[in-house]
Amino acid sequence: MMINLFDKHILNINVLYRHFRSYYFYYLILVCLPLLYNKITYNYTWTALPVFSFKFGSLFLLTALVIVFITAVGILIQRKGTIQENDFKIVWKNGTARVLFYILPIGLGLCILIVFKYIWYDGEQMYAILWEHAKSRFLLYLVIMISFTVWLDANPERNLLIMYFPHELPIQVIIEERVDGAGVLASREPMHPDIQIDNTVEKLSQVVEDKIISVLENRWHDTQVKGLFKDALSEFAADHQVPSTADEQLLHTIPLKQLFKEVLEEAENERDGLDNILLENLYACLYAKSPTRLEPSFNDLKSVILFHIFAIESHSNHAVVILTDGMRIDCPKIIGTLKNKGFLKWLVKVNKAHYINMMHVCFMDYRTGGYIKIQSQTLQALRENLTQNEVLKICAQGSKVKNKYIEEFLKSRFDLSYEGWNAFVPLT
Numbered sequence: 001m002m003i004n005l006f007d008k009h010i011l012n013i014n015v016l017y018r019h020f021r022s023y024y025f026y027y028l029i030l031v032c033l034p035l036l037y038n039k040i041t042y043n044y045t046w047t048a049l050p051v052f053s054f055k056f057g058s059l060f061l062l063t064a065l066v067i068v069f070i071t072a073v074g075i076l077i078q079r080k081g082t083i084q085e086n087d088f089k090i091v092w093k094n095g096t097a098r099v100l101f102y103i104l105p106i107g108l109g110l111c112i113l114i115v116f117k118y119i120w121y122d123g124e125q126m127y128a129i130l131w132e133h134a135k136s137r138f139l140l141y142l143v144i145m146i147s148f149t150v151w152l153d154a155n156p157e158r159n160l161l162i163m164y165f166p167h168e169l170p171i172q173v174i175i176e177e178r179v180d181g182a183g184v185l186a187s188r189e190p191m192h193p194d195i196q197i198d199n200t201v202e203k204l205s206q207v208v209e210d211k212i213i214s215v216l217e218n219r220w221h222d223t224q225v226k227g228l229f230k231d232a233l234s235e236f237a238a239d240h241q242v243p244s245t246a247d248e249q250l251l252h253t254i255p256l257k258q259l260f261k262e263v264l265e266e267a268e269n270e271r272d273g274l275d276n277i278l279l280e281n282l283y284a285c286l287y288a289k290s291p292t293r294l295e296p297s298f299n300d301l302k303s304v305i306l307f308h309i310f311a312i313e314s315h316s317n318h319a320v321v322i323l324t325d326g327m328r329i330d331c332p333k334i335i336g337t338l339k340n341k342g343f344l345k346w347l348v349k350v351n352k353a354h355y356i357n358m359m360h361v362c363f364m365d366y367r368t369g370g371y372i373k374i375q376s377q378t379l380q381a382l383r384e385n386l387t388q389n390e391v392l393k394i395c396a397q398g399s400k401v402k403n404k405y406i407e408e409f410l411k412s413r414f415d416l417s418y419e420g421w422n423a424f425v426p427l428t
Helices: 002-040 056-082 093-119 122-136 137-152 160-164 193-219 225-236 246-251 257-268 281-289 334-341 376-382 390-393 406-409
Strands: 081-083 090-092 172-173 189-191 303-305 311-315 317-322 328-330 347-349 355-357 422-425
Touching: 002 056, 056 093, 056 137, 056 160, 056 225, 090 093, 093 122, 093 137, 137 376, 193 257, 281 328, 281 355, 311 347, 334 422, 347 406, 355 390
Parallel strands: none
Antiparallel strands: 081 090, 172 189, 303 422, 311 317, 311 355, 317 328, 347 355
């Protein structure tokens, strides 16, 4: 009995080994390609996003879905574009089908990846960003997918559709015994079920398509699901910025892209709740909801809206509030006031003397060299009363502080409550 169980165990291992040896490239592109694509940066270093995290898992899944889609397109083209000859050799029907097999899936996947970049980047930086990706992520994608296509073409039996739905199935013989007047068997009529198999595949595809559409129609309007998709897309595009000097990167005008248009449309639809807004989308939403945009708004008690506080310059015996237009106001008790109101969580220490309001930080890539990256609209507004060097001094990361407090802030990003962004903070 034990010997039989042991034999079965060995047999299962051998079957698995033969399976992986025959189809290893499928697992390579479905696991390694999404992993490397989301970890590598333009300068061939690794991103700081942990592999074992919800964010990276969402990115991995999103990229894997793209790879599965274009892989399915490729193996379907090879299945439809080849025939089986009398010697059971699988050959292409014509050169056009083979060219389509090489070009369409790879080109379609590359177009999808480029479209992702166009969703989140525009303006004068777009071509530079695409060029950087062409030297890293796009190149990685092309090398692996071209290798996979050649691997499939070298032995068409590696194609799963050809493997499980062969061109020439065993002939199903239907014997009709018809005896003529002399009592002789008249004929045996073979039936080739190619047409029947094609119809079965088509019906199966339709069932899968209907199921996917049904799920999307039932779940897409759910706010949480939409948030997860937006979150994944946001991180998918947030990998690097175009290299330049630290001063140029900090003060360069970075457009708010399509995201700004989306949030404005949501504001026009009177969606006032902020609890479901992603941290990356918060700035555009607050900018749209602020009646005066970045011009500081005061009330009769000389209080200013929290969103219009850009930074705080803190010293041992006094503190200075720096507003979004660059205006400086002495306010010795501002740290205690913010702490009592529960708003100090938004003011994060970036160097020995300065706290920055995280509502104005570009969270897709919050750091540029030794500086905290600020949203472009806020940078433009600050220039009204501050010089470039003064802004750089505020945003410089301290050698002792580094990323400590910002990392702590980001860890609590999903627990943040955005209520109070338009609350008035006393400056007296």
